Amino acid sequence: MIESSIxxxxxxxxxxxxxxxxxxxxxxxxxxxSNNSAALESGKIxxxxxxxxxxIGKKRQLLTADHNRSYQSFPHSLEAQWEAMEMIMNELCTxxxxxxxxxxxxxxxxxxxxxxxxxxxxxxGDAATxxxxxxxxxxxxxxxxxxxxxxRDGDLYMDAGQLCFPANWSIVFDAGMTFTEWHSPVPxxxxxxLAEKVKGFLMRMEAGKPWTRLNWTLxxxxxxxxxxxxxxxxxxxxxNITIENAGQLIHLRTEDQRLFRMPRSNGILFSxxxxxxxxxxxxxxxxxxxxxxxxxLDLPDYMAEYKGFLSYKExxxxxxxxxxxxxxxxx
Numbered sequence: 001m002i003e004s005s006i007x008x009x010x011x012x013x014x015x016x017x018x019x020x021x022x023x024x025x026x027x028x029x030x031x032x033x034s035n036n037s038a039a040l041e042s043g044k045i046x047x048x049x050x051x052x053x054x055x056i057g058k059k060r061q062l063l064t065a066d067h068n069r070s071y072q073s074f075p076h077s078l079e080a081q082w083e084a085m086e087m088i089m090n091e092l093c094t095x096x097x098x099x100x101x102x103x104x105x106x107x108x109x110x111x112x113x114x115x116x117x118x119x120x121x122x123x124x125g126d127a128a129t130x131x132x133x134x135x136x137x138x139x140x141x142x143x144x145x146x147x148x149x150x151x152r153d154g155d156l157y158m159d160a161g162q163l164c165f166p167a168n169w170s171i172v173f174d175a176g177m178t179f180t181e182w183h184s185p186v187p188x189x190x191x192x193x194l195a196e197k198v199k200g201f202l203m204r205m206e207a208g209k210p211w212t213r214l215n216w217t218l219x220x221x222x223x224x225x226x227x228x229x230x231x232x233x234x235x236x237x238x239x240n241i242t243i244e245n246a247g248q249l250i251h252l253r254t255e256d257q258r259l260f261r262m263p264r265s266n267g268i269l270f271s272x273x274x275x276x277x278x279x280x281x282x283x284x285x286x287x288x289x290x291x292x293x294x295x296x297l298d299l300p301d302y303m304a305e306y307k308g309f310l311s312y313k314e315x316x317x318x319x320x321x322x323x324x325x326x327x328x329x330x331x
Contacts, residue, residue, distance in 0.1 A: 013048060013049070013050050013115075023275055025216040026216075026288075028291075030295060032303075033303075036213050037213045037259070039209070040210040040211055045088055045271045046092075046143070046273065047143070049143065055165075056116070058164070058225065059139070060140055069227060071162050071163075072160065072172060077159040080265035081134040085137065085138040087262070089111055101114070107126075118141075133160075139162035142271075144271040145274070148161060149267055159176075164225060165224040168217075168227070168308060170227060187306050205259065207263040208263075212258045213259075218250055219234075235308075238311055241316070243315050246312070247323065251276040255274050257270060286327055292320070293324060297317060
């Protein structure tokens with residue numbers, strides 16, 4: 001049962017400047033595929049930012065308009081979904097007690113989202129008492145996309161996921177695939193043997209020792225829902241790029257991917273928080289702007305092609321050169 005009276009108030013969430021909280025993905029002046037995972041010091045699955053209301057609203061809009069495109073699961077994943085939902089609810093109430101609360105009386109739980117003025121009463125483990133499957137339900141309260149990967153028979157399988165903000169990949173297509181299969185389109189990653197190494201790393205993950213990695217690409221305009229199924233809506237925007245408007249239109253898109261071994265199911269929960277920043281905003285951090293320029297200059301065309309920006313790469317480089325020159329002239 002859900003009780004809802006949504007009156008969102010953005011003043012509830014601290015509005016830290018974007019440039020101060022953006023997860024810049026580059027550690028050096030060159031980028032190649034690697035296992036860039038690092039121990040997750042915070043141990044947190046998720047993060048709430050000032051974009052919360054806009055992104056939750058967009059998520060729910062997408063799930064209503066075309067549910068299957070944004071959510072996929074197999075029946076055998078249901079028990080793991082309950083575990084994932086429990087993990088996330090407990091963290092929300094511990095990390096953000098001013099925004100969320102959870103009352104437990106045996107298996108009868110009441111979850112409250114005070115940001116959205118929603119209260120949900122349900123019986124733990126009884127799917128009939130939730131309006132959606134557990135992963136789909138809790139995903140409507142967090143900004144992150146959530147993917148459950150099962151580990152069985154010596155492999156990893158994508159068994160469930162709520163994916164509203166993909167970077168041009170389809171959970172409809174990838175659901176049920178093994179780790180190597182869903183990464184097969186990534187150039188060099190599979191052929192070099194790196195995919196098998198990363199899979200081995202994931203399969204050795206331990207409960208209580210989460211990891212994080214930053215993935216990146218470029219997006220034209222502030223569009224989070226870049227599905228291959230709606231490419232006609234966002235892909236054509238690349239044609240609008242000029243040297244003059246590149247700073248406003250081109251956005252660096254970073255995915256903060258966090259990985260957690262789930263102790264009961266032994267599967268892996270991926271949380272994916274997508275952040276966008278326009279290139280013009282990078283001018284506020286000269287070191288980042290210069291590093292981004294060097295990474296783009298050095299990046300092989302096959303990677304730019306796979307990430308979808310080869311067609312406007314030269315215009316972007318020209319924009320960056322102009323901005324760096326301008327910053328240097330101003331001292």
